[in-house]
Amino acid sequence: MTTDDQDAQFQRWIQNHLGLMVKVVRSFVDGAADQDDLLQDILVNLWSSIPSFRGEAKETTWIYRVSIQTAMVWRRGERRREKHQSSYMQEVMAVKSHGVDSEGGDDELIERLYSAIRQLPKVDASIALLHLDGLTYREISEALGISENYVGVKLSRIRSVLTERLGGSNH
Amino acid sequence: MSFDELQAKWQAHDHGMRLNIDADLLLREVRRNHRALELQLWQRDFGEVTAAVLITGVFATLAVLMHQWTLLLCAAGSLFVGLFFVVDRWKQRRRRSVIENSLQSTIDASLAEVQHQIWLLRNILWWYLLPLVPGLVTFLVTNFWQSSEKEIAEQIVIAVVGLICAAAFWSVYRINQREIKKSLEPRRSELEELRSRLGPSNANA
Numbered sequence: 001m002t003t004d005d006q007d008a009q010f011q012r013w014i015q016n017h018l019g020l021m022v023k024v025v026r027s028f029v030d031g032a033a034d035q036d037d038l039l040q041d042i043l044v045n046l047w048s049s050i051p052s053f054r055g056e057a058k059e060t061t062w063i064y065r066v067s068i069q070t071a072m073v074w075r076r077g078e079r080r081r082e083k084h085q086s087s088y089m090q091e092v093m094a095v096k097s098h099g100v101d102s103e104g105g106d107d108e109l110i111e112r113l114y115s116a117i118r119q120l121p122k123v124d125a126s127i128a129l130l131h132l133d134g135l136t137y138r139e140i141s142e143a144l145g146i147s148e149n150y151v152g153v154k155l156s157r158i159r160s161v162l163t164e165r166l167g168g169s170n171h
Numbered sequence: 172m173s174f175d176e177l178q179a180k181w182q183a184h185d186h187g188m189r190l191n192i193d194a195d196l197l198l199r200e201v202r203r204n205h206r207a208l209e210l211q212l213w214q215r216d217f218g219e220v221t222a223a224v225l226i227t228g229v230f231a232t233l234a235v236l237m238h239q240w241t242l243l244l245c246a247a248g249s250l251f252v253g254l255f256f257v258v259d260r261w262k263q264r265r266r267r268s269v270i271e272n273s274l275q276s277t278i279d280a281s282l283a284e285v286q287h288q289i290w291l292l293r294n295i296l297w298w299y300l301l302p303l304v305p306g307l308v309t310f311l312v313t314n315f316w317q318s319s320e321k322e323i324a325e326q327i328v329i330a331v332v333g334l335i336c337a338a339a340f341w342s343v344y345r346i347n348q349r350e351i352k353k354s355l356e357p358r359r360s361e362l363e364e365l366r367s368r369l370g371p372s373n374a375n376a
Contacts, residue, residue: 007198010194010198010201011194011195011198014194014197014198015194018197019186022186023186040201040204043197043200043201043204044204044205044208047198047202047205048205065274068274069274069277072274072277072278072365073277073278073281073362073365075358106180106183106184107184109177109180110180110181110184110186113177113181121365121368122365122368123274123365123368123369124368126274131178132178132181132182133181133182134178134182144273144274145273145274145275145276145369146273146275146369150369159174162174162177163172163173163174163177166172166177167172
């Protein structure tokens, strides 16, 4: 794969799936600076991972996998960056975090849901996010590299915990 | 509200998806960040090796100028430390991969990296401090005995230098052991816990 192909693929993924990465970021870390740092790491890893993408998995599964794996082992302040390097990403993250285009008045509920997800253990948070996004057990299993049975076992508890934290009932 | 209703609201929510992104600008930024990270790693390695080479040079020059051939042992010790850095970084970099096939392998890779850091710091006495000791001790002891016929003041100076060196070595050792406890061991526990949460078997994933 040439660098031009890699760049073109990356730009296409950014246009179509940046929101997905932002959701992963918001599900794992709070605070603008940390979110910006994590998004940068995800984007760099995604760009670097493109030559390894053989099309065996769906594009979204691959992007989820790279994003979640990066978020899972990410650690605050591990890498020092110069301030000017993240200017555009900070802008993207700030705009996306505030959901300028959102409709329907569910912002507060969604924000509480993000907060509830962040309180879960990291593996559970990943499963919760993928399940909320509508991925099947099989797709969650592929994205995370864990067994489908285990996804099932985990999900029943995660559903209860999230519903409880948001003051509802898990029916 | 039930979970299914929550899920429906989550999926109906925009999450800022329709924001118009300048993909060109973002790509440039990502590539710049990638280069910056590579440069950061390279600078760190280069700095360590340069320091070792400089110290080796200083010891070797002093040995020649002062006709203190015991200082060549210090130069050899510094050179050993520099070479150890180079070989270790090279081996670690070969092992480093961007992203693994499964979450478990990514966590395992991070865990291996942390365990290697712990091993390095825990054994800092053997690969960083001790190689410098024979040269320094030989240099100080030789000068101490050679000066015994001259002045007691010179002996005191040599003894003080020896004590300062010992204190410096002890501080380096303690700082690194503290770093293991404060930062690396909690990180290792965190990763081990993460791995244990992945469940009993990943065979069919």
